[in-house]
Amino acid sequence: MIVNEPDLCDLNVDEVYGGSRNGNASDDPLPRLLSVDNGAGFRHLGKRPEVRTLKLLALKTNFSDINWPDSLDRESGIFIYYGDKRSPGDLHQTPRQGNLMLRNLFDEAHNHSKSEHFPPILLFGNTGIYRDLRFLGLAVPGAENLGSDDDLVAVWRTTEDDIRFQNYKATFTVLDVPVISRAWIQDMQAGNAVGSAHAPKPWLDWVSGRKFSPLRSQPTKNIRSKSQQLPDTDELRAYVKLVYTFYKDDPYLFERCAMELAKLFLVNIREYEITRPWRDGGRDAIGLYRIGHGAGAIDVEFAMEAKCYGTNVAVGVKALSRLISRLRHRQFGILVTTSYLDSQAYQELVQDGHPVVIISGGDLALKLKRKFGSLDKVRIWLERI
CATH class of the missing domain: 3.40.1350.10 (Trna Endonuclease; Chain: A, domain 1)
Known part of the structure; x- marks a missing residue:
């Protein structure tokens, strides 16, 4: 089912959220859904790139870029995301400061004391139909089996002209939260994600003690066609x-x-x-x-x-x-x-x-x-x- 009134609804894992059918940027459902900006893979509400001034983040992937293969392992709940550096130069000098935000998010995650403020990270994937998006879940930086040297790494790539450069490869965990309530989204937008009475327990457990509760889904069929x-x-x-x-x-x-x-x-x-x-x-x-x-x-x-x-x-x-x-x-x-x-x-x-x-x-x-x-x-x- 496609939800066509995104500004009124909850977010359910793997449900599709649709926009208009004008064939342009106005089709994007995320601005109505979360009040974030449009036109980028790494969306934000609040002031970037500092963690303390970000209210929420939306990560959008199309899963189709072979050079930057974002991936979601539904069995383990692990999401791999590549940053927005696509050419030689300073790793953190990108037009929308996506890599700076990644660095700051993971720096805060590596601080194991309770975070008084942390922006919820909501994952979305393209469906291939207009600009409709599938909600993939609520994510947090890192994974229970990775240390601080392994969850955010700078990887080398080579341009078509054989010039080397670096980009971030980030590992996130999708938490066992099936529904993001509209009430909590409204509290996020007000800058009160951590203090909200509607914040889900698995997310609060991570914010307060870096406890990972992955959303694991066992396949019903292992036979590949x-x-x-x-x-x-x-x-x-x-x-x-x-x-x-x-x-x-x-x-x-x-x-x-x-x-x-x-x-x-x-x-x-x-x-x-x-x-x-x-x-x-x-x-x-x-x-x-x-x-x-x-x-x-x-x-x-x-x-x-x-x-x-x-x-x-x-x-x-x-x-x-x-x-x-x-x-x-x-x-x-x-x-x-x-x-x-x-x-x-x-x-x-x-x-x-x-x-x-x-x-x-x-x-x-x-x-x-x-x-x-x-x-x-x-x-x-x-x-x-």
């Missing part, structure tokens, strides 16, 4: 095509590439061995994956199967069963493919609870784009392998 496993744009399809073309005439060489790809996803792979073609026994590689840190860590064995297929050729039941049948007790499997796992094989995998990680063509494309940027840099990486 063909379209969910493959790249969904021509740009991303080019990355998979590059890898496939590079190795299609020698699938055994792809096994080493597949292990390097797996290491991009599973960074704690410690050591591995590519098995000989005539002795692999259903496993193209075996290795160790480290869980934990220091003297208390353990190494878990894994086996990997690699399939360099065109995107119109599925990995079927036979290939998956071959890998599963070779997994020993306390091992897990990794299937790396430039294609996808067909529906029957995926269904059997999930229903039977086999410990196999699926890395499909769409997964590879996104990772390579985010890691290396241009196709030329991916090609250099492949040649080095």
Whole structure:
């Protein structure tokens, strides 16, 4: 359902809030919904960039910028947001002071004493229909498993002209608050978010003691369709095509590439061995994956199967069963493919609870784009392998 009277309603998680249909900036529902400004991803009410003078913030993302891949993990309640620096220069010199606000918010969050004032942060995502927005939840800076050195980090990027610059990558937690009442929104607008009788308890618990209560949502279906496993744009399809073309005439060489790809996803792979073609026994590689840190860590064995297929050729039941049948007790499997796992094989995998990680063509494309940027840099990486 689309709510078309935003200035009168509560905010419900995952509900869509619509504006007008004029085809211009007036379609934006956020000014009516929250009295914030329009036209930017990082909206504010109050005086920026200081925390004490901000009344509320609205973070809006379209989730479609491959170079700056904002993401919401609904299972963990973690939201990743990239700042507004898009070119070389001072990290904090941006037109709307978005990165300054990020820095100040996280500085305040790292102060574990009670905050007498803190602006609520409301997350919204584009729906692709006019300027309608989906409310994603109430967020706070940081996460329960991250320290102050990890929740706001400056990451390096490279322009098309090969010039390096930095931008912020911020980690937020979406709190277990299903509804933001209109009464609390009115108190936010008056600058009384913390003292309001309508402020939700999980948010107050964080403000007073930095206690995280994430909104976690378990998926009802873990079986990804063909379209969910493959790249969904021509740009991303080019990355998979590059890898496939590079190795299609020698699938055994792809096994080493597949292990390097797996290491991009599973960074704690410690050591591995590519098995000989005539002795692999259903496993193209075996290795160790480290869980934990220091003297208390353990190494878990894994086996990997690699399939360099065109995107119109599925990995079927036979290939998956071959890998599963070779997994020993306390091992897990990794299937790396430039294609996808067909529906029957995926269904059997999930229903039977086999410990196999699926890395499909769409997964590879996104990772390579985010890691290396241009196709030329991916090609250099492949040649080095």
